[in-house]
Amino acid sequence: MPVAVCESCLAAEHGQALQASRILGPLLPALTPWLVTRRWFTQEGRCLDGLHPFNESVLVDGDDAVLLHSLVAAQHSGTPDRVYQLLIGLRRTLPRHLVDAAVGRATGGPWDGWWIFEGTADPELMGALLRVTTEGASAPALQYTPTGITAVPLGLPARAMNVEQSNSTVVYGNQFLIKWFRQPERGVHPEVEVLGALTAAGSAHTPDLAGWLHTEGRSGEGFVLGIVEEFLPSDGDGWDLAVRQAADCITGVCRSVPAAGGFVEDARALGEAVARVHQALASTLPTSWLKPDLVLDQTDAMRHRLKEAVEAVPRLEVYAGRIGRLYDEYVLVAARGRGIQAQRIHGDLHLGQVLRTSAGGWTVIDFEGEPARPVAERALPQPPLRDVAGMLRSFDYAARQALSLVSPVPVDRAQTPAEASERLRRSRRANAWAVRNRRAFSTGYAAAGGTDPLCHPVPLRAFEADKAVYEAVYEAQHRPDWLPIPLSAIRRLVHGL
Numbered sequence: 001m002p003v004a005v006c007e008s009c010l011a012a013e014h015g016q017a018l019q020a021s022r023i024l025g026p027l028l029p030a031l032t033p034w035l036v037t038r039r040w041f042t043q044e045g046r047c048l049d050g051l052h053p054f055n056e057s058v059l060v061d062g063d064d065a066v067l068l069h070s071l072v073a074a075q076h077s078g079t080p081d082r083v084y085q086l087l088i089g090l091r092r093t094l095p096r097h098l099v100d101a102a103v104g105r106a107t108g109g110p111w112d113g114w115w116i117f118e119g120t121a122d123p124e125l126m127g128a129l130l131r132v133t134t135e136g137a138s139a140p141a142l143q144y145t146p147t148g149i150t151a152v153p154l155g156l157p158a159r160a161m162n163v164e165q166s167n168s169t170v171v172y173g174n175q176f177l178i179k180w181f182r183q184p185e186r187g188v189h190p191e192v193e194v195l196g197a198l199t200a201a202g203s204a205h206t207p208d209l210a211g212w213l214h215t216e217g218r219s220g221e222g223f224v225l226g227i228v229e230e231f232l233p234s235d236g237d238g239w240d241l242a243v244r245q246a247a248d249c250i251t252g253v254c255r256s257v258p259a260a261g262g263f264v265e266d267a268r269a270l271g272e273a274v275a276r277v278h279q280a281l282a283s284t285l286p287t288s289w290l291k292p293d294l295v296l297d298q299t300d301a302m303r304h305r306l307k308e309a310v311e312a313v314p315r316l317e318v319y320a321g322r323i324g325r326l327y328d329e330y331v332l333v334a335a336r337g338r339g340i341q342a343q344r345i346h347g348d349l350h351l352g353q354v355l356r357t358s359a360g361g362w363t364v365i366d367f368e369g370e371p372a373r374p375v376a377e378r379a380l381p382q383p384p385l386r387d388v389a390g391m392l393r394s395f396d397y398a399a400r401q402a403l404s405l406v407s408p409v410p411v412d413r414a415q416t417p418a419e420a421s422e423r424l425r426r427s428r429r430a431n432a433w434a435v436r437n438r439r440a441f442s443t444g445y446a447a448a449g450g451t452d453p454l455c456h457p458v459p460l461r462a463f464e465a466d467k468a469v470y471e472a473v474y475e476a477q478h479r480p481d482w483l484p485i486p487l488s489a490i491r492r493l494v495h496g497l
């Protein structure tokens with residue numbers, strides 16, 4: 001994505017920001033072009049008019065190292081401001097381990113000439129930050145509320161978690177972690193609410209929530225800035241494990257277990273774990289029955305998302321009518337009987353959101369929901385089959401990713417007939433892998449007491465279509481090469497394949 005900074009407006013806005021912002025003002029010329037290239041920055045499709053820091057504080061004020069904390073409102077003409085959370089490190093000289101985190105140098109202000117860098121990358125500053133926040137010595141701009149269920153030990157070595165993510169996570173001694181929300185929101189945060197409820201219920205398939213970080217006020221008006229949770233040592237996330245197994249199956253390496261091989265036992269156990277998490281959520285947070293009028297409201301929201309998605313991804317247009325018919329069928333089915341059972345769910349469940357812990361068994365993480373949706377919408381009770389649909393989509397993703405890893409299509413020349421036929425054979429195996437694992441997941445889910453997904457094909461198809469539409473937008477914005485994955489799923493879904 002191109003850097004979308006509107007230079008002329010920015011210069012004018014900087015003038016204002018400089019006056020208003022004593023702390024971050026002198027750093028903005030370096031921070032602005034860096035910010036717009038972060039994975040967690042949302043490109044609005046329009047240029048960035050201005051950045052307005054607020055809630056600024058100096059959290060660590062050393063002779064050679066400083067940590068600043070600030071929220072910044074990013075203004076894009078024609079759309080509401082977006083708020084980002086920054087943890088900015090400053091050092092007189094830049095140590096080698098921070099070179100990749102460098103942003104630039106400060107020009108003017110109290111740290112003139114100092115290096116500016118992404119603060120979460122600095123273990124020393126992150127250690128100091130932990131003391132400041134959990135001991136309650138920080139500014140009103142950054143407060144900590146513990147759940148009281150797990151204590152947070154100090155003095156553990158800090159490290160940034162180097163993974164692709166929407167937020168920024170710092171791990172302390174492989175015992176617990178802090179996830180800093182990059183686009184913090186006001187009020188009750190879904191992850192605090194849901195993980196807090198699961199922790200209180202003693203859920204065995206989720207990490208314990210130790211507490212959360214927020215601006216002034218307990219849960220009222222302030223911004224929720226981050227969560228502190230138990231770190232779970234793992235063999236890896238479900239995505240890496242599944243892609244590896246799928247690749248082995250596609251190339252024939254997993255021949256020793258042909259009937260059930262390639263992840264199916266894991267998929268079944270995963271289905272069971274997700275069903276248990278759903279049960280824990282249903283027993284601790286409100287549940288409801290969606291009557292036809294509420295189902296209509298929810299499908300209206302799905303249609304609205306589809307309309308917006310078609311604008312963002314014109315290749316969706318040819319499927320829009322047929323996707324709408326899948327939603328109609330869901331409405332008809334939902335009108336029969338008592339309605340559709342709804343409860344709090346994960347909201348963005350996929351193979352990257354589950355860890356196979358070193359102790360064995362699956363753990364579900366990241367209860368933030370789909371970050372692109374408004375918080376109020378994410379907090380509504382939803383049919384749990386939505387999470388099932390998300391995971392089923394993920395098996396399709398894993399199969400296709402594995403196929404492209406083991407059988408890349410040559411970009412510089414046409415495939416030879418032998419290559420094309422091998423590719424077709426592998427592609428069939430990839431499909432078979434996805435079908436087998438989707439079924440195993442559904443069987444595990446039903447066996448552990450969840451609604452049997454295979455008995456509810458109509459809602460499931462509608463939810464998978466809704467998810468694939470969301471994915472198409474996500475891929476178009478973040479990984480255009482991956483766009484064919486949700487598009488081909490939509491093609492199959494609308495043709496009933």
Ligand SMILES: Nc1ncnc2c1ncn2[C@@H]1O[C@H](COP(=O)(O)OP(=O)(O)O)[C@@H](O)[C@H]1O
Nearest residue numbers: 161163165166167168207230231232352365366
């Ligand atoms: N409790 C945990 N224990 C161990 N690793 C975790 C835990 N929570 C998250 N992770 C790791 O951090 C990564 C990012 O976490 P996640 O909550 O998904 O962040 P984001 O909301 O930014 O996507 C995960 O993919 C996983 O590898």
Ligand SMILES: O=P(O)(O)O[C@H]1O[C@H](CO)[C@@H](O[C@H]2O[C@H](CO)[C@@H](O)[C@H](O)[C@H]2O)[C@H](O)[C@H]1O
Nearest residue numbers: 165166239348350351352370393394397471474
């Ligand atoms: O994990 P996040 O909360 O950042 O979720 C976002 O990014 C995901 C990709 O990292 C994206 O998931 C999609 O790609 C996955 C493979 O990388 C696949 O397993 C998922 O099924 C697919 O939806 C997710 O949609 C997005 O919200």
